Amino acid sequence: MATSNKPISLAGPLDADVQRTVELNKFLVEAGLYESADESARREEVLGELDKIVKDWVKQLTSQRGYTDQMVEEANAVLFTFGSYRLGVHGPGADIDTLCVGPSYVNREEDFFIVLHDILAQNEEVTQLQPVPDAHVPVMKFKFHGISIDLLYASVSLLVVPSDLDISQEAVLYDIDEATVRSLTGCRVADQILRLVPNIESFRTTLRCLKHWARRRGVYSNVTGFLGGVNWALLVARVCQLYPNAVPSMLVSRFFRVFTQWRWPTPVMLCAIEEEELGFPVWDPRKNPRDRTHHMPIITPAYPCMNSSYNVSTSTLRVMIEQFQFGNKICQEIEMNKASWSALFEPFNFFEAYKNYLQVDIIAEDDEDLRLWKGWVESRLRQLTLKIERDTYGKLQCHPYPYEYADPSRQCAHCAFFMGLSRKEGVKIQEGQQFDIRGTVDEFRHEINMYMFWKPGMELAVSHVRRKEIPAYVFPEGYKRPRPQRHLNHQHHSDKNDPGNGSPDSQLKRKHDSTGIDDTEPCRSVKRASISPVHPKTSSPRSGNVSDEPISNNQQKVTSNASGGSQDSPGSGNQDQTKCSSSSHASEKSLDSVASGSKCVKIEAVCSGDVTSKHVDCISPVKDSTAPTVAVSTTLKRVAEKVVLELVGSESIGGNNAELLQIAETDMGNVLVENLHFGGNGVPQSGLPEELEV
Numbered sequence: 001m002a003t004s005n006k007p008i009s010l011a012g013p014l015d016a017d018v019q020r021t022v023e024l025n026k027f028l029v030e031a032g033l034y035e036s037a038d039e040s041a042r043r044e045e046v047l048g049e050l051d052k053i054v055k056d057w058v059k060q061l062t063s064q065r066g067y068t069d070q071m072v073e074e075a076n077a078v079l080f081t082f083g084s085y086r087l088g089v090h091g092p093g094a095d096i097d098t099l100c101v102g103p104s105y106v107n108r109e110e111d112f113f114i115v116l117h118d119i120l121a122q123n124e125e126v127t128q129l130q131p132v133p134d135a136h137v138p139v140m141k142f143k144f145h146g147i148s149i150d151l152l153y154a155s156v157s158l159l160v161v162p163s164d165l166d167i168s169q170e171a172v173l174y175d176i177d178e179a180t181v182r183s184l185t186g187c188r189v190a191d192q193i194l195r196l197v198p199n200i201e202s203f204r205t206t207l208r209c210l211k212h213w214a215r216r217r218g219v220y221s222n223v224t225g226f227l228g229g230v231n232w233a234l235l236v237a238r239v240c241q242l243y244p245n246a247v248p249s250m251l252v253s254r255f256f257r258v259f260t261q262w263r264w265p266t267p268v269m270l271c272a273i274e275e276e277e278l279g280f281p282v283w284d285p286r287k288n289p290r291d292r293t294h295h296m297p298i299i300t301p302a303y304p305c306m307n308s309s310y311n312v313s314t315s316t317l318r319v320m321i322e323q324f325q326f327g328n329k330i331c332q333e334i335e336m337n338k339a340s341w342s343a344l345f346e347p348f349n350f351f352e353a354y355k356n357y358l359q360v361d362i363i364a365e366d367d368e369d370l371r372l373w374k375g376w377v378e379s380r381l382r383q384l385t386l387k388i389e390r391d392t393y394g395k396l397q398c399h400p401y402p403y404e405y406a407d408p409s410r411q412c413a414h415c416a417f418f419m420g421l422s423r424k425e426g427v428k429i430q431e432g433q434q435f436d437i438r439g440t441v442d443e444f445r446h447e448i449n450m451y452m453f454w455k456p457g458m459e460l461a462v463s464h465v466r467r468k469e470i471p472a473y474v475f476p477e478g479y480k481r482p483r484p485q486r487h488l489n490h491q492h493h494s495d496k497n498d499p500g501n502g503s504p505d506s507q508l509k510r511k512h513d514s515t516g517i518d519d520t521e522p523c524r525s526v527k528r529a530s531i532s533p534v535h536p537k538t539s540s541p542r543s544g545n546v547s548d549e550p551i552s553n554n555q556q557k558v559t560s561n562a563s564g565g566s567q568d569s570p571g572s573g574n575q576d577q578t579k580c581s582s583s584s585h586a587s588e589k590s591l592d593s594v595a596s597g598s599k600c601v602k603i604e605a606v607c608s609g610d611v612t613s614k615h616v617d618c619i620s621p622v623k624d625s626t627a628p629t630v631a632v633s634t635t636l637k638r639v640a641e642k643v644v645l646e647l648v649g650s651e652s653i654g655g656n657n658a659e660l661l662q663i664a665e666t667d668m669g670n671v672l673v674e675n676l677h678f679g680g681n682g683v684p685q686s687g688l689p690e691e692l693e694v
Contacts, residue, residue: 005241005271012245020249020334024209027341033208035092043085043096046147051079053123054100057116061106076161077102082186084229087193088200089208095148099187101165104157108138108179112153116140137182154183168192170303173278181280181304188302189230196270196301197237198244205248207236210255217323217348221402222309225316225382227298231309234298235259238268252344253335256328264317266687267297273305280304296320313385315397323348350401351470352482354420358384358398359465361416365457370413373458374404376451381417384444391440395424405474418474 013021028034054077062075083097084090106112113133120126120142129142140151156165157175165172167184168191176184197203211232214220222228227235239255240246246254262268273282282304285291296312299305312320333339351357362377364370385398399420406415441462448460465471468481475481 007244008242010245011243013247013250016335017247017250021205021247024249024252024341025205027345028205028208028212031212031345033091033212035090035094039092042145043147046145046149047079047081047096047098050098050144050149050151053119054079054102054116057111057119058102058106061111061115062103065105071159074160075103076163077106078161078163078165080167080187082190084211086187086190087207087233088204089211089233091208093148095150097150097152097186099152099154099183101154101156101161101167101184103159103161104155105159106155108153108155109133113138113140116153137186138179152183152186154180156180168302170276170278173280173303178280185300185302185304185306186230189300189308190233192301193233193237193270197240199240202246202248202251203237203240206240206251206255207233209248209252210236213327213345216345217326218350218401218403219316219320219323222311223379223382224400224402225311225313225385226320226402227309227312230300231298234270234300234308235268237270241270253328253331256324256331260321260324260328262687264296264687265294267299267307268687269299269305270301273299274303276303278303283307311382313382314389314394315385315399318397319399350399350418350420351467351474354399354422355467356421357465357467357470358419358421359416359461359463359471360384360418361414361459361461361463363457363459363461364413365455367413369455369458370415372453373451373455374415376453377448377460378404378417380444380448381419383447384441385419387440387444388437391437392435395427396435396437397422397424405471407471407473409473416471416474418470 058077059072059075063072067075078101080086080099080101081096082099084094085096090096100112102111113131117129117131117140120140121129123144125145127143127146129140131140132138137152140153142149142151155176156172167187172184173181194200194203211220211229214227214232219226220228220232222231236251236255239251239258242258243251243254267283273284275282275284280303281288283291283297283299283306285294291297291307294307294310294312295314295317296309297307298309300308327344330339330344334341334344360377360381362370362374364373381400385400388396388398399422401418401420404415404417445460445462451458
């Protein structure tokens with residue numbers, strides 16, 4: 001693969017392209033993607049106040065440590081921005097990613113996370129202050145005058161930090177640790193992107209458009225295994241380089257054309273990877289075996305160059321390729337005047353796309369505990385996707401949806417995430433074959449239970465639900481579910497009156513109503529008296545074995561008490577079992593019924609409102625002559641052993657993607673190691689076929 005930094009086309013816009021750009025800009029404004037002048041001015045004021053706070057903080061520390069009056073006078077800290085705000089593509093209400101650079105004698109562990117934290121905590125305009133010192137990139141999160149701030153800190157090897165410090169220079173990286181390098185990377189990458197794109201305004205409009213599109217189509221989330229802000233920025237910047245004279249309407253169309261045909265895992269790079277003498281690790285599959293496992297490498301342009309999209313899995317790559325194909329088709333129709341821009345941004349009907357789903361319910365005592373617990377669980381959901389791929393040899397594919405939903409009828413703090421499940425296309429599977437992922441979910445549950453800051457009431461439930469069992473609260477008000485169809489696709493020929501089907505814009509999150517509904521039972525669980533014991537995980541399908549045995553059609557659930565232990569009272573094994581009734585259709589069996597010959601274990605019928613999609617209601621508590629009735633508010637006390645997932649005739653969201661999936665599963669070591677060239681001025685373009693239409 002030869003390297004080249006030559007563009008694909010130098011062609012400029014035609015009159016029709018200019019007109020389509022005008023229409024695109026109008027659509028983006030009407031969609032509310034731009035903040036008002038007043039809000040922009042307010043952000044500047046807030047950053048000015050924060051800048052003064054950090055400067056006074058450094059001067060205070062300098063004085064306390066006995067430095068001379070002149071040193072105290074010269075002591076300085078510099079505030080930088082990065083992310084969407086620095087790139088100029090932030091929208092109303094967006095947070096501001098900020099970096100404070102201080103002198104060598106002001107450290108992160110004590111001075112930043114203790115001293116500055118206390119200063120901010122005493123400020124009446126600072127709310128929701130949350131230090132996260134153990135994060136991969138240590139950060140302090142808070143709201144200042146109502147504006148969300150993510151504040152990082154980097155201590156550089158200077159006694160006095162000049163006000164005009166240029167952090168894009170490699171000299172700023174001398175004699176600092178890797179955590180500090182990571183803190184500096186965001187700013188260095190943002191600055192480099194703006195230097196490498198041929199037209200900043202065209203880049204900004206295109207990026208703003210593509211980020212909005214990604215949110216509408218459910219593929220904007222780094223933590224879930226899709227792409228985050230910096231990833232989308234790098235992809236758009238590469239397309240801007242390939243078409244330097246194109247206007248935004250052209251760039252949006254070329255974006256989908258390029259990345260529909262891109263040969264992953266060929267990396268996307270804005271410039272060559274340079275290896276400096278500082279010794280920090282850079283992305284290099286020739287030297288680092290782990291780099292060869294990356295499915296969708298998008299390389300940062302600032303030293304040390306790293307893959308910004310290592311979270312992408314085979315399943316999420318498949319979903320994104322299908323969405324790129326959708327975007328490419330719509331853009332072709334727009335260019336032929338057969339569609340308008342609104343068609344491109346139609347929300348993806350996730351809850352109609354699959355027959356089978358995993359529902360992950362997250363429950364806590366109050367909203368603050370839920371925020372912390374949810375953050376931990378959400379950060380680990382990607383691992384569940386990877387484990388299912390591993391244990392089914394990739395035959396079972398997951399589509400994690402990056403939006404949360406909450407049941408407004410609950411009186412406890414609750415939210416739920418969903419994953420679509422389908423068999424991989426092009427793989428021969430016997431009709432009626434079952435996928436046993438009980439051990440997989442059990443392993444995931446045990447990892448979730450490792451949360452250091454677990455509190456009573458923090459609970460997790462993983463359920464298999466079919467399309468018809470999806471809870472009503474994920475859909476917009478008044479939405480009517482369509483009748484089941486044999487074949488579904490994700491094309492844009494949907495009902496124009498469709499309100500969004502739980503789309504991110506129409507139903508991102510139903511906020512928990514703290515007052516609840518008067519006649520709604522509080523979230524409670526009643527302990528089951530008789531249940532199969534939790535066995536050591538000897539039957540975990542780590543080897544990837546696929547079960548072909550028939551299983552119950554009932555929803556099977558794993559509930560997790562993060563404390564991890566069995567909580568049956570003594571002698572409960574001979575007690576009467578809890579009786580529950582279901583408000584679902586009469587044809588649906590009880591949660592307790594298990595088909596004969598099934599490898600399922602009996603599991604607890606959880607009496608907690610609508611944790612399952614079957615609206616289980618408690619009728620009577622556990623009777624125990626020796627122990628009191630057990631009913632713990634907002635907790636799911638039992639931990640059932642495993643969950644069984646039945647997949648018969650599952651549907652995927654798109655057409656035949658066998659070739660694209662084969663591309664995604666190419667031996668990455670061979671592709672990258674043999675063909676990728678480092679150094680020099682070249683940029684690899686071999687991710688594109690030679691016959692790419694310009």
